Amino acid sequence: MTSTALMPDEVRLLDADGLLVGIIPAKVKRVQQLANTDTLDVEIAGSYTKADGTGEDRWPLVEDGYQILYGDGRYLIDNPDTDFEFGGTMQCTSAEVELQNYSSNQSPGGATYLNRTPTQIMDAVLAGKIARRVRNPGFGVLDADGLPTNWTHSTGWVSAVVANRRVWDTGGGALSSDSDPIPVTRGIVYSATVECGIGTATLGSWMLQLVWVAEDGTETAEAADTRLVSAGPGQLVGTQFTAKESKVRLRLAPSDTNGSIWFDDALLYEHGPDTGWTYDGSMDSRPASIPYSDGAWVTYGVWTPSTDHVYSTAVGDYAAHVFNGPFVSILFKGGGAGALAEVRLNGVVKETALDVSSDTTYTLSGLDPTESHVLEVEVAAVKVGIKSLTVSTDNLISMRWDFITVFEALAAVRQAVGGELGFDAVNRVITHAPTIGRDLTASNIVDFRRGSNIASFRRAEDRTQIVNQLTGLGYGSGEYQLKVTVDATATQ
Numbered sequence: 001m002t003s004t005a006l007m008p009d010e011v012r013l014l015d016a017d018g019l020l021v022g023i024i025p026a027k028v029k030r031v032q033q034l035a036n037t038d039t040l041d042v043e044i045a046g047s048y049t050k051a052d053g054t055g056e057d058r059w060p061l062v063e064d065g066y067q068i069l070y071g072d073g074r075y076l077i078d079n080p081d082t083d084f085e086f087g088g089t090m091q092c093t094s095a096e097v098e099l100q101n102y103s104s105n106q107s108p109g110g111a112t113y114l115n116r117t118p119t120q121i122m123d124a125v126l127a128g129k130i131a132r133r134v135r136n137p138g139f140g141v142l143d144a145d146g147l148p149t150n151w152t153h154s155t156g157w158v159s160a161v162v163a164n165r166r167v168w169d170t171g172g173g174a175l176s177s178d179s180d181p182i183p184v185t186r187g188i189v190y191s192a193t194v195e196c197g198i199g200t201a202t203l204g205s206w207m208l209q210l211v212w213v214a215e216d217g218t219e220t221a222e223a224a225d226t227r228l229v230s231a232g233p234g235q236l237v238g239t240q241f242t243a244k245e246s247k248v249r250l251r252l253a254p255s256d257t258n259g260s261i262w263f264d265d266a267l268l269y270e271h272g273p274d275t276g277w278t279y280d281g282s283m284d285s286r287p288a289s290i291p292y293s294d295g296a297w298v299t300y301g302v303w304t305p306s307t308d309h310v311y312s313t314a315v316g317d318y319a320a321h322v323f324n325g326p327f328v329s330i331l332f333k334g335g336g337a338g339a340l341a342e343v344r345l346n347g348v349v350k351e352t353a354l355d356v357s358s359d360t361t362y363t364l365s366g367l368d369p370t371e372s373h374v375l376e377v378e379v380a381a382v383k384v385g386i387k388s389l390t391v392s393t394d395n396l397i398s399m400r401w402d403f404i405t406v407f408e409a410l411a412a413v414r415q416a417v418g419g420e421l422g423f424d425a426v427n428r429v430i431t432h433a434p435t436i437g438r439d440l441t442a443s444n445i446v447d448f449r450r451g452s453n454i455a456s457f458r459r460a461e462d463r464t465q466i467v468n469q470l471t472g473l474g475y476g477s478g479e480y481q482l483k484v485t486v487d488a489t490a491t492q
Helices: 060-064 095-101 118-126 406-417
Strands: 009-014 020-031 039-044 047-049 067-070 073-083 087-094 111-116 129-132 151-153 158-162 165-169 177-179 189-198 205-213 219-221 225-228 234-237 247-255 261-271 278-281 289-291 298-300 310-312 318-324 328-333 340-345 348-355 360-364 372-381 384-391 397-401 420-424 429-433 469-473 483-487
Touching (some): 009 060, 020 060, 060 073, 067 087, 087 095, 095 406, 118 129, 118 397, 118 429, 158 261, 189 247, 225 234, 247 261, 328 372, 372 384, 406 420
Parallel strands (some): 111 129
Antiparallel strands (some): 009 020, 067 073, 111 397, 129 261, 165 261, 177 247, 189 261, 289 384, 298 318, 310 384, 340 372, 420 429
16 A cells, blocks of 8 residues: 655664665654653555655565664664555664673673772673673782782782782782682683882883683793883783683783882673673762761660760770771771770771870771771770761772673663663763753743642552661671661651
């Protein structure tokens, strides 16, 4: 059947590579959803009457089509329903759902992102870079000799603190340092990165290598990635190599240096397909101050809140807080003559009798930013008052996935930090903000009023879903596990 009616809309039909297949007049119904992907219903005539009176059938173009452009969006064709006499319809879904075709993993074992910013995680996931776990990647877990665990090394390497971060320093003349073997999968492509900085060296270079480890212990080293000291501090980004064995080591080393250099934040990635999408978000910062009233504080004993702090006068009472980042500063409220505090980090005593008789700030630095830490402050004598903690403003989160889709991975990051995701399907750009859109009421654009422009106004309640107490379980296990219970502050 030839259509002689004017078709009010027009869609551009593209193939899977994004190349134009054709332009089709159509009737389009678009459904925009705040909490789900947008959809289109597209109606196409069997044939069209051209200006010269001849007819043209454009439905065959649909057979070559994969996606369409309409308005400011790009949509994937889900269900073309062909009627060769009267035309047909297409049901389409906004194109961000194509991210469901990509996986968060290329091999068994969780994709692991430890205390990274949302942007770092999003960028890696969209680029097909799957983070694999490296033990002690930030060199912040030390053995009894004060050296990083899980890294073999020659004599001369030292653990150092640079700008509140713990680094692995060559000491001026050391040979290589290797990570513990990391399981990999033969045939999968891998690469590594590491931050590098200058101690006292003015010449030479940093070196990063992937070393494959066979079952019999035989090692095969790939070509090293190097960076000249004269280029300044930065990041070594290793070349991508296909795994030759079932394990790999990361090898760090100085080369012809005349002084010390250091390494930090060693990461291993396996590589899958790049999604072609990019991320432009705004959720990488957090407040630096954690006040005494923060709900994540866990107190043991009797702690009394005051105007700007919380305090206890009972020896043995203590307060604990879990945090992440390379440092933490505790701001104490002066407890008067003889006031002393014991400070513990991850169960290790750092101070047994810290003088807190007057307002005091105590800082622990050089912590592993890839791990979460437990801070405990105990009353050692007289009185201890806590005003706040200061931590890094980097909004660090940890994520781990086992074979979920990239679309699901992005949703997991959003759930971890809050806010909303926005998808520009035409330019393949994802945005992330606390809220999307604008308050039309505040802008005097739309204002709904009962009895004026609202046809019906109805409220439904489901009291089976009311929660009046939440319990969060944190670091540790058994009787040593941290727990906080929060009661509702209002009823309905």
